[in-house]
Amino acid sequence: MSARRWFGGRLVVVGMASAVALTLTGCGDGDGKDSEKDEVASVQGDKAGAQNDKGATSELATYVEGQRKWVQCLRDKGLDAPDPDAKGSVKLGDASKLKKDPKFLAAMEKCSDLSLAVPAGVEKAQQGKLSKKEIETRKKYSKCMQDKGAPDFPDTNDDGHTEEVTWDQSSAGAKRAARECGSIIGVPADGTYTPQG
Known part of the structure; x- marks a missing residue:
């Protein structure tokens, strides 16, 4: 799900929760207790969503940083490797040519311990429609x-x-x-x- 669709959907949910809270406040017994409960539930829901966002962002940031270390290792071994993009992807060039390049193969082997698997959350976010x-x-x-x-x-x-x-x-x-x-x-x-x- 794209960030835009998720965020847009989140705004709708928050808007609906606000409308319900206002309605309950208008229909309550006047002591404000119902609206206080709704506000607490809304804030707790917002915190859970924020934690999920932070987790996904943290996973991506960790992956991108790991990819930077891997690229630096490749450069130290003599390859002209580009920086990873915002999603951690590194485009090294034509795979069919690289498989036959001894310098490339040697660098890949020496830096293999720094090569990270794409985290499931990051991979899912990278999949296009x-x-x-x-x-x-x-x-x-x-x-x-x-x-x-x-x-x-x-x-x-x-x-x-x-x-x-x-x-x-x-x-x-x-x-x-x-x-x-x-x-x-x-x-x-x-x-x-x-x-x-």
């Missing part, structure tokens, strides 16, 4: 993979993202399925595809 056609294509690909030899291939959910499961990409069935189903997503017969959340 897919069109109906993209969702349909991903679902079709998941079903094809499962039917053609990779039964443990992750399902695609209603928003077009795959479930977080581990599947055996190296099995003969998975390789056969990838060859037979690749054309659905535009992957050549000799290529492979890793589900992207």
